[in-house]
Amino acid sequence: METEVLVIGGGATGVGVLRDAAMRGFSSLLVERSDLAMGTTGRFHGLLHSGGRYVVKDPNAAKECIGENIVLRRIAADCIEDTGGLFVSLAGDDPDYPDRFVEGCHESGIPVEEISRSEALRREPRLNPKLESAFLVPDAAMDSWKTVWAGVRSASDHGGRALPYHKVESLVVDNGRVVGAVAQDVRSGEEVRIDAAFVLNAAGAWAAQVAEMAGAEGLAVRPGRGIMIAMNHRLVNTVINRCIMPSDGDILVPIRTVCVIGTTDEEVADPDDNEIPRDEVQQMLDAGEELVPGFREARPLRVWAGVRPLFQDARADITSTRDVTRAHAIVDHRERDGLGRFLTITGGKFTSFRLMAEDIVDAMCDQMEEIRPCRTAEEPLPDSEGGDYYWVGSRLQARDASLGEDQIICECEMVTRAPLEEALERRNTTNLDDIRRTLRLGMGPCQGGFCIYRATGILHESQKLDASTANGSLRSFLQERWKGVHPILYGDQFRQARFDEWVFQGLLDVEHLPL
Amino acid sequence: MIYDCAVVGSGLAGLCAALRLVEGGMRVSVVAKGTGSLHLGGATIDVMGYGPDPITSPRAALALLENDRPDHPYSRAGAEVVAEALTWFTGLSEDMVGDLRENMLLPTPVGAGKPTAVAPRSIASGDLRRGGSMVICGFRALKDLYPTYLAENLAKGAFGTEIDARAVTLDATPEGRVDANGLGFARAFESADFRTELVRQLGSRLNGVERVGFPAVLGLDRADEVRAELSAALEHEVFEIPTLPPSVPGIRLFRTLKRALGRLGCRITMGATVVGATTEAARVNDLHLDIVNRVARMSARHFVLATGGVATGGIGMDSYNRLSEPVVGLPVSFIPRSADHLFDPTYLASHPVGTAGVAVDPEMRAIDRSGEPLYDNLRVVGATVGGAEPWREKSGNGIAVATGFAAAKAILQSEGAWN
DSSP, X not given: XXXXXXXXXXXHHHHHHHXXXXXXXXXXXXXXXXXXXXXXXXXXXXXXXXXXXXXXXXHHHHHHHHHHHHHHHHHOGXXXXXXXXXXXXXXXXXXXXXXXXXXXXXXXXXOOEEEOXXXXXXXXXXXXXXXXXEEEEOOEEEOHHHHHHHHHHHHHHTTOEEETXXXXXXXXXXXTEEEEEEEEEXXXXXXEEEEEEEEEEOOGGGHHHHHHHTTOOOOOEEEEEEEEEEESSOSOSSEEEESSSSOTTOEEEEETTEXXXXXXXXXXXXXXXXXXXXXXXXXXXXXXXXXXTTXXXXXXXXXXXXXXXXXXXXXXXXXXXXXXXXXXXXXXXXXXXXXXXXXXXXXXXXXXXXXXXXXXXXXXXXXHTOOOOOOTTTXXXXXXXXXXXXXTXXXXXXXXXXXXXXXXXXXXXXXXXXXXXXXXXHHTOOOHHHHHHHHOTTOSTTTTTTHHHHHHHHHHHHTTOOHHXXXXXXXXXXXXXXXXXXXXXXXXXXXXXXXXXXXXXXISOGGGSOO | OOEEEEEEOOSHHHHHHHHHHHXXXXXXXXXXXXXXXXXXXXXXXXXXXXXXXXXXOHHHHHHHHHHHOTTSHHHHHOHHHHHHHHHHHHTTOTTEEOOSSSOEEEEOTTSOEEEESBEEHHHHTTOGGGOEEEEEEEETTOTTOOHHHHHHHHHHSOSSSOEEEEEEEEOOOGGGOSSOOHHHHHHHHTSHHHHHHHHHHHGGGOOTTOEEEEESOSOSTTHHHHHHHHHHHHTSOEEEEOOSSSOHHHHHHHHHHHHHHHHXXXXXXXXXXXXXXXXXXXXXXXXEEEETTEEEEEEEEEEEEOOOSGGGTSSEEOTTOOEEOXXXXXXXXXXXXXXXXXXXXXXXXXXXXXXXXXXXXXXOBBBOTXXXXXXXXXXXXXXXXXXXXXXXXXXXXXXXXXXXXXXXHHHHHHTTOOO
């Protein structure tokens, strides 16, 4: 295979880079070791920052956030729910912080409006009544899967292509330049050699591992693991931030039909470390209880851990076309390691993925001595052309329009049969977890208790699979799901899990199917 | 009116206990929060299917269990009482077939062969040990059974004999709906017109001596008649395969038991949540019922707690991972020592918390740590009883029948009314 630009990493940043490079007219190819948005992108709380969180601690990051917040609302409205955000100060919180917060918002250009205690409680009746002050900012919820899929569609409209399940095994270095990669198609086992004029490493928390394949040793990307818990209800309809110096468990994001509490921060050695420590779960529940009393009585659906890529490299000469901030960093390996045609982007956050892409493609153009301006801030993503945000009732509205015309396969998320068959065909996968992330199938309260059996039957039938392969798909979905539910099983969700066990083991006897 | 016995819960365990008690001449009241788990779980009485290897003879397995796992509910009741219970249950209806000598292997909705001791005749007719040819019929509009997938797994399975299975998908659907559940189909099957249409669609596609497997939706109150007529019209043996909930055969069994209770003057009060109990020393005096936000007290001389396990709310766990029995506040036993290891990271493995439940003595009375009964007149039955892993063992309904029966027997004996 041959391409001008090879992007490594299929998170929001990598897909952003693919789209950016493709829109500038480069032939572009992206490889990702698993499915798209499987790393940090698919494992965050879904907050589109206004920047309010960083105004005191990191004003540069704050300015970056509000700038991108405005851009993304313009180009990716269909991936955003305009929930707004509240910063709330509770009794006992640092009483000086709210003033510094408001001042910081003004300095960073973030619209902020103080609302009264009663107005805040009218807007969010479940909020802790002991709140002292409340400020409205333009935070929002953003669906990262939808964003990534729309980005890939946009990139492919411009000739870019993403190859999920292609794991880079080695980078090819010739004469001090990175000239391509050898990747393995992990589903077929086949090796693919990709020749590239330029290689962009957008592997985020895994960036050091990728850089090492080119001989660039010791890139200091420190994975910071944080856990998040999705609760069954939208306990709030506005993003809630604690108005304190950023800390653990101080964000509650309403997204789709759930709300997500996050997060913790634990430096880990391995970015694939997805452990969910029990004490961190308890810590999140306590934090949730402070924001929304009664939080522990609500029903948790799933817990996951994501790793932030924290960049702290002393050796790297950080280059960026705009003000250098600690938010994200581009590593030019020509200067750091004597490797040409190879750049790494890491650090950063979901909110700034488009800007990160712009910066690295700019840096690439500089090195190639090409002038090709970035257009990603102007051209909307597919389905966002109309500028309408999605809202929590969007699916119900769509489903209601065709009631009685199609079977509902997943009642919780209202996924019907036709889109399921279409996704199985388009994604050409036997992995039902890929379908879960594509359609939200099995993401509701029963966590696939009913729909995954149905999806397996439909997968088997429509993709003409061997029954053993379908059995494997069913069992691996159950195992994947279990990872995200067993650490938070209590209350009604423990009850649900036992009921699901009753269905899958007591009724179906899935554990004795031939594989 | 003071009842001889109040039974809490209208699942299989509660109904069995109540029925055996009224058969013994007692005045019994059944109170239940909802319709009970038979609507979900189904009507096959799996006694012991895996231990963890496949079990051929449940009777032999029960004998071994008494030695190996004295804490198991079957061992508590005693293998003899379990056998007595199953004989009693099978005798309730001509429709129930099977016994403890040998497990049948009955097709599940995915096409596994589940070891089952006793089952309704319509499901038992799908016994895979018989081998031979099968055609599995599904309906495009019924999303809870996939005939192609099911048939292919049956053909691959190891059931001792060869199964030759193929699939047919039919378009017949109640009132032209694209999405109908099992109950919708079951009601449709009671109409002669629907059956005629079905026979027209299917008849010419059958050959030889195939058994014809349908999702278990062949009628509700007139299921025997529906199946007999279909068999005759198709000129092939017809059997049923359970579906995802709602369980039509489970609802049939519920109705059968409810009618039997009704004939003996026992009523089921639905929509009554038991929220507490008044106890005095070693006796329960009354239960506190929440009936649409009005709290009423129900007195009785004996009580049977059949609220189910975790899945139905009979056992709860809070966010600090503390387990409880919410009605009477009975101690929950069989709890792993460390809250860090309640679950195994492998889904299909055995989970340490999986056996959690109330510990009982041979009379099904809840016991404390020293093994002494907590209340003389309170029995605990079904999935509320700990010490088993019902879904892994395939023992859920077997435990319900055995413990429900054992509790009734103990109560009747204590009243000198056992005969």
